[in-house]
Amino acid sequence: MVERLVVVGGDAGGMAAATQARRGRPDLEIVALEKGRWTSYSACGIPFLIGGDVAGLDDLVARDPQTFRDRCNIDVRTGHEVTAIDLDARKVEVRDHNHDRTFSLGFDLLHLGTGAVPFRPDLPGIGGEQVHGVQNLEDAARLLESLAAADVRHVVVVGAGYIGLEMAEAFVRRGCAAVTVVERGGEVMGTLDPDMGSLVADAMRRFGIVVRTGVAVEGFEPGVVHTSDGDLPADLVVLGLGVVANTGLAVDAGIETGARGAIAVDTRQRTSAPGVWAAGDCCLSHHLVSRRAVHLPLGTVANKQGRVAGINMGGGYATFPGVVGTAVTKICSTEVARTGLSEKEAAGAGLEWEAVRITSTTRAGYFPGAGKITVKMLAERGSGRLLGAQVVGDEGAAKRIDVVATALTAGMTVAEVIDLDLSYAPPFSPVWDPILIAARTAAKAVDQ
Amino acid sequence: MVERLVVVGGDAGGMAAATQARRGRPDLEIVALEKGRWTSYSACGIPFLIGGDVAGLDDLVARDPQTFRDRCNIDVRTGHEVTAIDLDARKVEVRDHNHDRTFSLGFDLLHLGTGAVPFRPDLPGIGGEQVHGVQNLEDAARLLESLAAADVRHVVVVGAGYIGLEMAEAFVRRGCAAVTVVERGGEVMGTLDPDMGSLVADAMRRFGIVVRTGVAVEGFEPGVVHTSDGDLPADLVVLGLGVVANTGLAVDAGIETGARGAIAVDTRQRTSAPGVWAAGDCCLSHHLVSRRAVHLPLGTVANKQGRVAGINMGGGYATFPGVVGTAVTKICSTEVARTGLSEKEAAGAGLEWEAVRITSTTRAGYFPGAGKITVKMLAERGSGRLLGAQVVGDEGAAKRIDVVATALTAGMTVAEVIDLDLSYAPPFSPVWDPILIAARTAAKAVDQ
Numbered sequence: 001m002v003e004r005l006v007v008v009g010g011d012a013g014g015m016a017a018a019t020q021a022r023r024g025r026p027d028l029e030i031v032a033l034e035k036g037r038w039t040s041y042s043a044c045g046i047p048f049l050i051g052g053d054v055a056g057l058d059d060l061v062a063r064d065p066q067t068f069r070d071r072c073n074i075d076v077r078t079g080h081e082v083t084a085i086d087l088d089a090r091k092v093e094v095r096d097h098n099h100d101r102t103f104s105l106g107f108d109l110l111h112l113g114t115g116a117v118p119f120r121p122d123l124p125g126i127g128g129e130q131v132h133g134v135q136n137l138e139d140a141a142r143l144l145e146s147l148a149a150a151d152v153r154h155v156v157v158v159g160a161g162y163i164g165l166e167m168a169e170a171f172v173r174r175g176c177a178a179v180t181v182v183e184r185g186g187e188v189m190g191t192l193d194p195d196m197g198s199l200v201a202d203a204m205r206r207f208g209i210v211v212r213t214g215v216a217v218e219g220f221e222p223g224v225v226h227t228s229d230g231d232l233p234a235d236l237v238v239l240g241l242g243v244v245a246n247t248g249l250a251v252d253a254g255i256e257t258g259a260r261g262a263i264a265v266d267t268r269q270r271t272s273a274p275g276v277w278a279a280g281d282c283c284l285s286h287h288l289v290s291r292r293a294v295h296l297p298l299g300t301v302a303n304k305q306g307r308v309a310g311i312n313m314g315g316g317y318a319t320f321p322g323v324v325g326t327a328v329t330k331i332c333s334t335e336v337a338r339t340g341l342s343e344k345e346a347a348g349a350g351l352e353w354e355a356v357r358i359t360s361t362t363r364a365g366y367f368p369g370a371g372k373i374t375v376k377m378l379a380e381r382g383s384g385r386l387l388g389a390q391v392v393g394d395e396g397a398a399k400r401i402d403v404v405a406t407a408l409t410a411g412m413t414v415a416e417v418i419d420l421d422l423s424y425a426p427p428f429s430p431v432w433d434p435i436l437i438a439a440r441t442a443a444k445a446v447d448q
Numbered sequence: 449m450v451e452r453l454v455v456v457g458g459d460a461g462g463m464a465a466a467t468q469a470r471r472g473r474p475d476l477e478i479v480a481l482e483k484g485r486w487t488s489y490s491a492c493g494i495p496f497l498i499g500g501d502v503a504g505l506d507d508l509v510a511r512d513p514q515t516f517r518d519r520c521n522i523d524v525r526t527g528h529e530v531t532a533i534d535l536d537a538r539k540v541e542v543r544d545h546n547h548d549r550t551f552s553l554g555f556d557l558l559h560l561g562t563g564a565v566p567f568r569p570d571l572p573g574i575g576g577e578q579v580h581g582v583q584n585l586e587d588a589a590r591l592l593e594s595l596a597a598a599d600v601r602h603v604v605v606v607g608a609g610y611i612g613l614e615m616a617e618a619f620v621r622r623g624c625a626a627v628t629v630v631e632r633g634g635e636v637m638g639t640l641d642p643d644m645g646s647l648v649a650d651a652m653r654r655f656g657i658v659v660r661t662g663v664a665v666e667g668f669e670p671g672v673v674h675t676s677d678g679d680l681p682a683d684l685v686v687l688g689l690g691v692v693a694n695t696g697l698a699v700d701a702g703i704e705t706g707a708r709g710a711i712a713v714d715t716r717q718r719t720s721a722p723g724v725w726a727a728g729d730c731c732l733s734h735h736l737v738s739r740r741a742v743h744l745p746l747g748t749v750a751n752k753q754g755r756v757a758g759i760n761m762g763g764g765y766a767t768f769p770g771v772v773g774t775a776v777t778k779i780c781s782t783e784v785a786r787t788g789l790s791e792k793e794a795a796g797a798g799l800e801w802e803a804v805r806i807t808s809t810t811r812a813g814y815f816p817g818a819g820k821i822t823v824k825m826l827a828e829r830g831s832g833r834l835l836g837a838q839v840v841g842d843e844g845a846a847k848r849i850d851v852v853a854t855a856l857t858a859g860m861t862v863a864e865v866i867d868l869d870l871s872y873a874p875p876f877s878p879v880w881d882p883i884l885i886a887a888r889t890a891a892k893a894v895d896q
Contacts, residue, residue, distance in 0.1 A: 012879070042812060042814070042874065042879070044872070044873060044874055045812060045814065045815070045874050048815065048874055048875075053815065053816050054814055054815065054816075054874075059814040060814065062879075288869075298872070299872060299879045300869070300870070300871075300872045300879055300880075303879055303880060304866075304867065320867065321867050322867075322869075323869045324869045325869070326869045326870060326871045327871060327873075328871035328872065328873045328876055329873050330873065330875045330876070335876075337871055339869070339871070364490060364492075364493060366490070366493065366502055366507040366508065367493070367496065367501065367502065368501050368502075396847070398871065398876060399844070399847060399848070399871065399876055399877070400847070400850070401871050402848070402850070402851045402868075402870045402871055402881075403850045403851060403854050405868060405869050405870055405871065406854040406855055406858070406868055406870075407858075409858075409864075409867075409868055409869065410854070410855075410857075410858030410860070412858070416857075418752075419752065419769050419857075420850075420853060420854055421736075421748070421749075421770075421771045421772045421773070421774045421787070421853050421857065422748070422774060422850045422853055422854075423748075423774045423775060423776035423785055423787070423846065423847065423849050423850055423853065424492070424747060424748045424776065425492060425775075425776045425777050425778065426492055426493050426496055427778045428776055428778070428783075428846060428847055429776075429847070431460070431490070431492075431747045431748055431751055432748075432751060433850070
C-alpha cells in the first residue's frame with residue numbers, strides 16, 4: 001500500500017520538507033494542507049511590498065501550489081485547515097474552507113509546519129479592524145486594502161523589533177505623514193544591546209520616524225492608541241510585538257513543547273511522537289553558543305530545518321546542528337546585523353564576558369563611498385571564546401556578520417578571528433576588516 | 449645599553465612590526481629605513497588613483513613618517529636604502545640618498561620588510577621610459593607625470609592579474625581611447641579557474657577593453673609593443689606580470705629563502721638568522737589548505753605578519769598560523785573574489801576534488817537591485833572537505849568569500865557549510881545565501 005505523508009502548513013518549513021521527502025521517496029503520496037491562499041512565500045518581504053520596493057504580492061511567492069503539483073507531484077491544497085491530529089488513529093481532521101466541509105485524512109508520516117502567529121496582547125480594542133498583524137500574505141493583502149481604501153496619515157507601530165521597524169520605514173516611504181513607533185522597552189531593537197540599538201533609533205529619527213521608548217500601549221480605539229504616556233492619533237496600527245509558535249494542534253495531540261511553547265525536536269527534526277516531524281517557526285532550535293533550546297522564527301532556519309526533516313522522512317540521514325542567532329535588516333538606510341549572544345543573553349546563559357565596540361569604515365577610508373561601521377563584539381573571559389557580535393553601519397556593513405556566524409559555529413576564540421584571511425581591496429574594506437579590528441580589541445580585553 | 453631594532457622597509461610589514469615592537473618595549477631604540485619617500489601606503493589604491501576615484505597620492509598614505517616619530521617614537525628615515533647586512537658584525541650598511549652618503553648602523557634586532565618588486569622579463573626595450581611598473585608610490589607618481597605630460601591614447605597592459613586588470617579599467621576611466629590587455633595564458637585572472645576568469649573577461653570587453661589572451665609580448669619600442677600576434681600601438685605600457693620577493697639583501701646575508709625566492713619564516717616570523725625577523729611581501733606564508741609554503745604578496749598578510757613579528761620582537765608571544773589565499777577585486781563593475789585552492793592548485797597539491805558552479809542573486813530575486821552572482825566551489829573527494837571557492841558577480845557578491853575563508857580556516861566540510869547560520873533579509877540575500885547553495889551542490893557532488 002502507498003504510504004502517505006501529510007504536511008500541515010505550506011510555507012518554508014513545510015514545503016522544503018515536502019520537496020526533500022519527494023526526492024528521497026518517489027513512491028510516497030504527499031499531501032500538503034495550507035489554510036491560506038499561498039504557499040512558500042517570503043513574509044520577510046512584506047515591509048518592502050508596503051514600502052513600494054516590491055510591486056505585488058505575487059512577487060513574494062517563491063513557488064505556487066501548481067508548481068509543487070507539476071514539478072514535485074505534491075498534492076497541495078490551499079484553503080485547507082487542519083483542525084485536529086489523532087496520533088493513535090494516524091489521521092488529521094481537515095476543514096476545507098473552499099467547499100465548507102470537513103473530512104479526515106490518514107497519514108503514515110506527519111510533518112508540522114504550522115509556523116507562528118503575531119503576538120496579540122489582551123488589550124482593549126486589539127480586535128479592531130485598524131489593528132494589523134504582519135505575518136503572512138493574508139495580512140499583507142489586508143494592509144494593502146486598508147491603505148488603498150482610506151487616507152492613512154497617522155500610523156502607529158507597536159513594538160520596535162525587526163518587523164516593527166521595517167514596517168515603520170515602509171509607511172514613511174509610502175508617504176504616510178506621521179509614523180510613530182511605540183516600544184515598552186528602553187531602546188529599539190531588543191535583540192541588540194541598548195548601546196547598539198540607540199544607533200538604529202538615531203537613524204530612524206533622521207528618517208522622520210517618531211520613536212517613543214519606555215512607553216506602554218494600553219488600548220486601541222478607531223483613530224487613537226492609548227498609551228502610558230497619553231493618546232496617539234492612529235488611522236492604522238501595526239503590531240510588531242514578535243510572534244509565538246503556532247502549536248495548538250501539536251499541544252492538543254500531546255506532542256512535547258519546550259521554551260516559549262514551541263515544539264521540541266531532536267537534531268533530525270523528529271518530535272516526541274513517532275513518525276511526526278516538525279520544522280520552522282513552530283519549533284525550537286539548538287543554540288550552538290548558549291547550548292540551549294531557543295525559538296528563532298526565521299525563514300533561513302525554517303528552510304534548513306525543513307530540508308533536514310524532508311531528507312529524513314525520505315529515508316535519508318540528515319541533522320540540523322543548530323543556530324547561532326544570526327539576523328540582519330536594513331532600517332532607514334542603516335544596516336543592522338547580529339549573531340551569537342548579546343550581553344543580556346550572555347548573562348542569561350550564566351557566562352562572563354568582555355564587550356568591546358569599535359568604529360571603522362566599510363571601504364578603505366580614502367575610497368569614495370566609504371561609510372561608517374560600528375562593530376560590537378563579545379568574548380568569554382578566561383577562554384577568549386567568541387560569543388557574539390552586532391553590527392550597525394552604512395551600505396556594505398551588515399553582511400560582515402556572516403564571518404562572525406561562521407567563526408561562532410567553528411567555536412573560535414577572538415584571537416583566532418584576528419588571523420582570519422579575510423578579503424581586502426579598497427572598494428570593499430580597510431586593510432584590517434572591521435571584524436578583525438573588533439577581534440583585536442576583544443582579544444586585548446580578555447588578555448589574549 | 450639601549451638595544452636597537454633596525455627595520456628595513458617602511459611599508460606595511462615593516463611599520464606594523466615597528467609599531468607593535470614599540471608597544472612591547474618602550475625602551476627599545478627603533479630605526480626604520482625606507483629607501484623611498486613614503487611609509488605605510490596603500491599600493492592597492494594606485495589603480496583607483498589613476499582611475500580618478502582617489503584624488504591624490506597623499507590619500508594613499510596611512511601614516512606618514514612624522515606620525516610614526518611623534519606617536520610611536522620610531523626614528524623613520526626616508527631616502528635611506530640598506531645596501532648590505534652583516535649578520536656577524538650585527539650591522540647594516542645604509543645609503544642615505546638625501547645626503548649622498550653611506551654609513552653603518554648596528555642592530556640588536558633586525559626586521560626585514562623589503563617587500564616585492566614587479567617582475568620585469570628580460571625583453572628588448574623593457575627599460576624604456578614608457579614602460580611602467582605599479583608597485584609603490586614612486587611608480588604611481590611617475591605614471592601620473594607621464595599621463596599629464598603627453599596625450600596618452602593607446603595603453604597596453606601586459607599581464608592579466610589583479611593589478612593589470614585594475615589598471616586597464618583605470619585607464620579607460622581616465623579617458624584613454626584604446627586600452628588593450630595582453631596575456632600569455634589562456635584566460636585573464638590566472639588565480640581563478642578559466643571558467644570563472646572568462647566571466648571577468650566578458651565584463652572587461654563590455655567595458656570597452658580589448659582583451660588578447662594567448663598572446664606573448666616580445667619587446668617594446670617607443671609607441672609600439674611587439675607581440676607574438678603582431679604589433680600594438682602603445683603610448684604607455686604597464687607591467688602587470690606579478691611581483692617577486694625583494695630578497696637580494698637577505699640572500700647575500702645568507703638568510704634562508706624558499707619557494708619563489710621568498711624568505712622562509714617560522715610561525716613567529718623568525719628567519720633562519722637569530723634575531724632577524726621578516727614580514728610582508730618579501731617572505732613566505734603557510735597555506736592552511738595545501739599545507740605548503742606559498743608566496744602571497746598582499747597587504748592584509750603583510751599587516752598580520754608584521755603585527756606578529758612586532759609582538760614577538762617586543763618580548764611578547766604571537767604566531768601567524770597562515771593564509772587560505774583570499775583575494776578580492778572589482779573589475780569594470782564586476783566583483784571578483786577567490787579563496788582556498790583553485791582546480792590547478794588542488795591538482796598541484798595532489799588532491800582529488802569535485803568542482804561545482806551555481807548562479808544565484810545577490811539579494812532576494814524580487815528585490816530591487818538584485819544582481820547576478822556565480823559561485824564555484826571545490827570539495828575534496830571522500831572527506832568532503834571544503835577546498836576553495838571563487839565568486840564573480842554584481843555589487844554585493846564578492847565579500848561573501850569571507851565566509852568561505854573562515855570555513856576553510858576552521859577545516860569545515862561542505863556539508864558543514866550548508867548548516868551555517870548566515871544572515872538573510874531581502875535587501876541582502878536570497879533565503880539560501882549563494883554560498884550555501886554552492887555548498888549544497890558541492891555536498892551532492894561528493895555524496896555527502
